[in-house]
Amino acid sequence: MRVALLVTCLVDGMFPDVGQATVAVLERLGHQVEVPLAQTCCGQMHINTGYRRDALRLVRRTVAAFEGYEAVVAPSGSCVGSVRHQYAGLAAARGDTGLAAAATDLAARTFELSEFLVNVLGVTDVGAHYPHRVTYHPTCHSLRMLGVGEAPLRLLRAVRGIQLEELPAAESCCGFGGTFALKNPDTSTAMLTDKIRGILDTRAEIITAGDSSCLMHIGGGLSRLRAGVRPVHLAEILASEPAKVA
Amino acid sequence: MKTPTPTPASASALTFLGMPTAPRGVGALRGDEPFPQAARRALADTQLRRNIANATGTIRRKRAAVVGELDDWAELRAAGAAVKDDVLAHLDQYLCQLEEQVTARGGTVHWARDANEANAIVTGLVRATGAQEVVKVKSMATQEIGLNEALAEAGISAWETDLAELIVQLGEDRPSHILVPAIHRNRAEIREIFLRRMGAAGGVPASPDLTDSPAALAEAARGHLRERFLRTRVAISGANFAVAETGTLAVVESEGNGRMCLTLPETLITVMGLEKIVPTWRDLEIFLQLLPRSSTGERMNPYTSFWTGITPGDGPREFHLVLLDNGRTATLADPAGRAALRCIRCSACLNVCPVYERTGGHAYGSIYPGPIGAVLSPQLTGVADNPSLPYASTLCGACLEACPVAIDIPSMLVHLRGRTVEQAGHEHPFERGVMKTAAWMMASPRRWSAALRMARLGRFLGRRRGRITLLPPPLAAWTTSRDLPLPPAETFRERWARRTEGGDR
Numbered sequence: 001m002r003v004a005l006l007v008t009c010l011v012d013g014m015f016p017d018v019g020q021a022t023v024a025v026l027e028r029l030g031h032q033v034e035v036p037l038a039q040t041c042c043g044q045m046h047i048n049t050g051y052r053r054d055a056l057r058l059v060r061r062t063v064a065a066f067e068g069y070e071a072v073v074a075p076s077g078s079c080v081g082s083v084r085h086q087y088a089g090l091a092a093a094r095g096d097t098g099l100a101a102a103a104t105d106l107a108a109r110t111f112e113l114s115e116f117l118v119n120v121l122g123v124t125d126v127g128a129h130y131p132h133r134v135t136y137h138p139t140c141h142s143l144r145m146l147g148v149g150e151a152p153l154r155l156l157r158a159v160r161g162i163q164l165e166e167l168p169a170a171e172s173c174c175g176f177g178g179t180f181a182l183k184n185p186d187t188s189t190a191m192l193t194d195k196i197r198g199i200l201d202t203r204a205e206i207i208t209a210g211d212s213s214c215l216m217h218i219g220g221g222l223s224r225l226r227a228g229v230r231p232v233h234l235a236e237i238l239a240s241e242p243a244k245v246a
Numbered sequence: 247m248k249t250p251t252p253t254p255a256s257a258s259a260l261t262f263l264g265m266p267t268a269p270r271g272v273g274a275l276r277g278d279e280p281f282p283q284a285a286r287r288a289l290a291d292t293q294l295r296r297n298i299a300n301a302t303g304t305i306r307r308k309r310a311a312v313v314g315e316l317d318d319w320a321e322l323r324a325a326g327a328a329v330k331d332d333v334l335a336h337l338d339q340y341l342c343q344l345e346e347q348v349t350a351r352g353g354t355v356h357w358a359r360d361a362n363e364a365n366a367i368v369t370g371l372v373r374a375t376g377a378q379e380v381v382k383v384k385s386m387a388t389q390e391i392g393l394n395e396a397l398a399e400a401g402i403s404a405w406e407t408d409l410a411e412l413i414v415q416l417g418e419d420r421p422s423h424i425l426v427p428a429i430h431r432n433r434a435e436i437r438e439i440f441l442r443r444m445g446a447a448g449g450v451p452a453s454p455d456l457t458d459s460p461a462a463l464a465e466a467a468r469g470h471l472r473e474r475f476l477r478t479r480v481a482i483s484g485a486n487f488a489v490a491e492t493g494t495l496a497v498v499e500s501e502g503n504g505r506m507c508l509t510l511p512e513t514l515i516t517v518m519g520l521e522k523i524v525p526t527w528r529d530l531e532i533f534l535q536l537l538p539r540s541s542t543g544e545r546m547n548p549y550t551s552f553w554t555g556i557t558p559g560d561g562p563r564e565f566h567l568v569l570l571d572n573g574r575t576a577t578l579a580d581p582a583g584r585a586a587l588r589c590i591r592c593s594a595c596l597n598v599c600p601v602y603e604r605t606g607g608h609a610y611g612s613i614y615p616g617p618i619g620a621v622l623s624p625q626l627t628g629v630a631d632n633p634s635l636p637y638a639s640t641l642c643g644a645c646l647e648a649c650p651v652a653i654d655i656p657s658m659l660v661h662l663r664g665r666t667v668e669q670a671g672h673e674h675p676f677e678r679g680v681m682k683t684a685a686w687m688m689a690s691p692r693r694w695s696a697a698l699r700m701a702r703l704g705r706f707l708g709r710r711r712g713r714i715t716l717l718p719p720p721l722a723a724w725t726t727s728r729d730l731p732l733p734p735a736e737t738f739r740e741r742w743a744r745r746t747e748g749g750d751r
């Protein structure tokens with residue numbers, strides 16, 4: 001399958017390993033991955049902060065960049081959520097029916113990594129090996145906006161060597177919320193503290209999730225506390241191979 | 247908006263911009279300070295944090311259990327949403343039908359454009375009876391308009407009879423939850439309040455050896471309230487539902503105090519938001535399942551009272567219904583915001599909200615807290631008067647999942663953020679500048695690559711510690727409690743370009 005990677009601006013600029021891991025997993029499964037370099041940012045931050053006009057430029061760019069690909073895959077539930085559930089509505093509300101139609105078409109072809117692997121490709125064992133104690137945080141947009149359900153956990157359970165610990169109160173938000181973390185830093189931190197308490201209770205050394213943004217938030221708190229727990233994106237775990245680990 | 251392009255969105259914006267919103271200076275829809283500041287104070291209140299976490303946790307579990315046992319919850323929810331949408335689409339007809347029916351059955355209907363009009367109408371009606379005091383059934387609408395304060399100004403005492411509202415009133419406090427207004431108080435505090443205030447408020451005092459057991463506290467409240475029920479001649483209520491086909495009003499409650507107020511006094515005045523209509527009795531079948539399961543986590547609530555006009559020789563001899571707008575028509579005018587009027591005030595969204603769970607209700611400023619408050623208050627007042635509320639959410643989606651009438655609160659929050667930026671964005675020139683610049687850079691891959699190269703300078707910020715612990719504005723708030731990793735030496739697109747050029751694919 002000809003798959004395009006929607007790398008996301010955050011992964012592009014801050015976490016290139018996550019993008020590389022996503023490519024590695026898809027290629028290992030025999031797919032040809034392309035990265036249209038015309039992409040920049042999906043516009044979610046602008047949409048969710050209320051800057052609809054500015055967001056529309058980014059929506060237009062993203063829709064155009066991924067035209068014609070059979071499938072578009074992103075290592076982010078949140079960005080896929082935006083493409084799938086916000087793009088067409090935003091374009092329609094601004095009276096751009098052509099863009100709305102193109103966005104609807106893109107929405108049907110765009111997937112978060114775990115749902116693409118499990119629901120589209122029907123794969124749960126991607127041949128990964130990761131001998132660490134890991135706990136998984138289902139990010140809100142993966143869980144409630146996309147409804148990826150058990151897909152990430154099924155992938156993780158099939159990883160060799162992994163010791164997977166259940167995260168208490170897993171489904172409650174980590175407090176990131178995009179610009180929420182900046183506009184409401186105190187409430188955001190209070191939520192983060194409870195998330196970290198749950199993570200520490202599992203005694204895991206790795207916290208994983210399907211979104212680099214939430215992981216950056218959780219990881220930022222863990223780093224400040226020198227908690228001895230490291231954030232690792234789901235794609236990186238799935239990409240790890242015995243040789244690399246040893 | 248200076249020069250709006252003639253798109254459907256801006257056309258509708260013009261429509262609802264012209265609608266009257268809830269007036270300033272009256273009622274309880276606006277706070278004294280923005281949410282982030284109010285939240286900061288609330289977060290430091292350890293007692294509040296513990297009480298709210300305990301209470302919402304318990305209600306959440308109960309709700310999940312009783313919702314989970316119904317196979318047709320999804321259908322009920324869709325039906326509830328559909329009935330409410332029909333009501334909103336034909337509100338004018340249903341309101342006229344309701345007025346006709348109430349009038350035909352001996353009641354009097356009053357139309358109140360806003361809080362001031364509603365307060366004036368109710369005050370006038372109470373004055374006409376000559377009564378100096380009234381008893382009240384728990385009601386959000388009367389709190390919204392500040393009715394108790396308006397009555398007090400006219401020399402009329404209004405006594406809350408719902409146990410939790412009584413606690414709030416005696417404690418000279420503000421409600422912090424729609425359904426459990428005293429959720430921020432614990433038993434010991436309630437005992438204190440009863441001992442200190444019951445006698446002082448001119449009622450039956452609490453016995454000096456009152457303990458803080460729930461039974462003892464309930465007994466004290468019972469003694470105090472009984473006496474008020476028996477001596478007061480006028481009652482004021484809200485309504486959960488109004489059935490248009492018969493003009494019947496309904497109040498759903500747990501304690502039975504509401505029923506005392508609805509039946510004992512000579513005059514009953516009901517103040518109701520004009521969206522509370524259901525077309526027929528049959529529709530109640532849906533809502534009387536949705537409401538108790540979502541709110542208290544019960545299969546059925548203990549008391550459901552219905553009344554239709556007046557019945558000679560039974561109950562109140564006079565019945566007045568005040569239909570309240572106070573910004574509801576303005577809310578209805580916005581296609582992307584009007585679903586907030588489906589709300590049946592069950593408070594399920596508060597109980598599942600991770601923000602509410604930590605800040606409690608007072609931080610929202612408005613009498614409507616939590617997720618529904620964050621979308622309803624700014625619409626009733628106009629977004630310029632509550633600009634921080636649409637941002638008081640991480641958009642985690644827990645509210646939508648819990649809402650029994652499927653209000654898409656996260657999408658509505660995003661929409662209201664758009665309206666806030668478009669109507670009041672000039673108040674934050676710095677943020678605006680940052681967002682505009684970011685969009686400009688991101689609109690071109692060339693500029694975006696250059697921006698990422700610039701960001702790499704961030705590696706210097708943290709070169710000593712190996713991570714960034716202090717960021718300049720606009721990102722300074724991030725590093726109040728969170729580190730940031732160093733930007734990578736190479737971006738993903740640079741790596742990819744190298745790989746493609748290197749021909750290793």
Ligand code: SF4
Nearest residue numbers: 589590592593595649
């Ligand atoms: S918005 Fe929905 S969940 Fe929240 S109080 Fe209203 S009906 Fe209940």
